[in-house]
Amino acid sequence: xxxxxQMEGPVTLSExxxxxxxxxxxxxxxxxLFWYVQYPGEGLQLLLxxxxxxxxGSNKGFEATYRxxxxxxxxxxxxxxxxxxxxxxxxxxxxxxNNLFFGTGTRLTVIP
Amino acid sequence: xxxVTQTPKFQVLKTGQSMTLQCAxxxxxxxxxxxxxxxxxxxxxxxxxxxxxxxxxxxxxxGYNVSRLNKxxxxxxxxxxxxxxxSVYFCASSYPRWSRNEKLFFGSGTQLSVL
Numbered sequence: 001x002x003x004x005x006q007m008e009g010p011v012t013l014s015e016x017x018x019x020x021x022x023x024x025x026x027x028x029x030x031x032x033l034f035w036y037v038q039y040p041g042e043g044l045q046l047l048l049x050x051x052x053x054x055x056x057g058s059n060k061g062f063e064a065t066y067r068x069x070x071x072x073x074x075x076x077x078x079x080x081x082x083x084x085x086x087x088x089x090x091x092x093x094x095x096x097x098n099n100l101f102f103g104t105g106t107r108l109t110v111i112p
Numbered sequence: 113x114x115x116v117t118q119t120p121k122f123q124v125l126k127t128g129q130s131m132t133l134q135c136a137x138x139x140x141x142x143x144x145x146x147x148x149x150x151x152x153x154x155x156x157x158x159x160x161x162x163x164x165x166x167x168x169x170x171x172x173x174x175g176y177n178v179s180r181l182n183k184x185x186x187x188x189x190x191x192x193x194x195x196x197x198x199s200v201y202f203c204a205s206s207y208p209r210w211s212r213n214e215k216l217f218f219g220s221g222t223q224l225s226v227l
Contacts, residue, residue, distance in 0.1 A: 006154075034215070043116065043219050044155075044204075044216070045217075045218065046215040089154065099171070100155075102154035
């Protein structure tokens with residue numbers, strides 16, 4: 001079945017460091033891919049998405065490229081800020097699916 | 113803007129007790145969802161309602177019931193709580209009817225402990 005595998009956390013970085021959070025997926029057909037972010041005490045909110053191969057989603061300095069050849073959707077940011085501290089979830093919606101499949105989440109802490 | 117509102121935010125139950133988690137959205141969304149979030153497992157869909165008057169099971173429906181009271185409200189009921197239901201519960205909504213590309217709007221969650 002459809003699934004998402006996300007890198008284990010937690011991840012601790014210094015401010016202005018480069019961030020990569022790995023995400024790979026298993027799906028039949030052509031899924032849509034998402035990154036959601038959960039700030040402390042809040043619900044999840046959509047960060048970015050990509051709906052077909054080679055699409056790049058971007059928002060708030062974060063980027064992720066839908067790579068069908070490597071079945072990946074890694075999240076990157078060139079220079080993280082303290083305000084980026086949160087839990088990041090990779091998610092997949094498969095062809096014909098009526099559900100989002102979420103990864104386990106990666107907690108990011110950015111220290112000044 | 114309120115968005116998706118869940119109550120309560122925290123709850124402690126004893127095994128065998130019952131309770132209802134409430135969820136309401138003010139965005140005129142058609143579809144609503146209940147997820148649970150457990151450490152190391154991400155979010156899993158319990159039940160969803162694609163439109164007013166319909167409900168369907170998700171991945172982990174056992175031990176739960178839902179009611180789509182009207183377009184705004186979607187409640188989750190635990191009839192006889194078990195320790196395995198200790199989790200953080202999230203309600204979400206989307207518009208229009210769920211499609212592959214549609215984003216979900218989440219509430220801030222209910223932290224439930226069953227002793």
